[in-house]
Amino acid sequence: MIEFRNVSASYDGELPVLRDVSLTIPDGDFVAFAGTNGAGKSTTMRLINGLLKPTSGEVLLDGVPTTALRTSEVARKVGFLFQNPDRQICQPTVREELLFGFTAVGEGGPDAEACVDAMIEAFGFDADAEPFLLNRGTRQLLALASIIVREPDVVVLDEPTTGLDYRECAKVMEAVGRLNAAGATVVMVCHDMEVVGDYARRVIAMTAGTVVDDGPTFKVLRRPETLRRAHLLPPQVTEVSMLLGADPALAGTAVARADTLDEMAAAVAALASEAARAAARERAALGACAPMGGE
């Protein structure tokens, strides 16, 4: 579990960039931090992985303050994926890159080799490829795999899909989704609300170093005040649903609650067939009332 207790943080020791933030992230959660530029989202990630210490308050990992943990102890629990994979890739081949997390802490050996082989198989990597010759999406996947291979309890992702095309983004996020389904806690910063809507179960919206909202993804992404304060646009289906739901004729219908394409398609199909049934009833009623032929 990750806990922030009244955490404030600053880079220069004076100007606070995080102000009195309290939050709890239970094991197995999938949380997206979203909000304005400079709100303090990446700073929050650095506090979780211990790269930054609070100026006041406490960040606790499984009940232990990060200030009482060695960097290696935090790294054992928390894997961190940078926005730019090239900040963490440093080995000449894919295989060595995946092994590096083990060898760097003196844990190389047959077990580590087996984990790496499984990861190469699962991601379909070319083990001997040179990482820097891979395309951007594959480098991001490699950076992610080199974290997952160590099986951390928590994975922190700082804008994991920035600069990726749709297919690359889907590959990375599906790998993250599988990791979460296997029990890992996922905490990510993400500006793309489509990705947030597709994967995160909870959204923490931030502005100017404070949390302005925290709750189930679509509850947060449907609150006009949150959207305004954190400069967020909901995913397109949710936005259409909110627009249609504002029409009194559709308020309270499934259309007004749809957050996914499937939900919206089903809601619209149900409305269309209800309209068709109503029209048929009307025609039948008109037919029944029509005057009989003859004088």
Ligand SMILES: Nc1ncnc2c1ncn2[C@@H]1O[C@H](COP(=O)(O)OP(=O)(O)OP(=O)(O)O)[C@@H](O)[C@H]1O
């Ligand atoms: N290394 C640093 N040194 C000094 N100030 C920093 C540093 N990193 C971030 N800041 C400042 O801290 C504040 C919060 O930055 P942070 O990167 O946490 O915001 P963010 O919400 O992640 O923003 P963005 O969405 O633009 O990445 C900003 O005012 C930023 O300029």
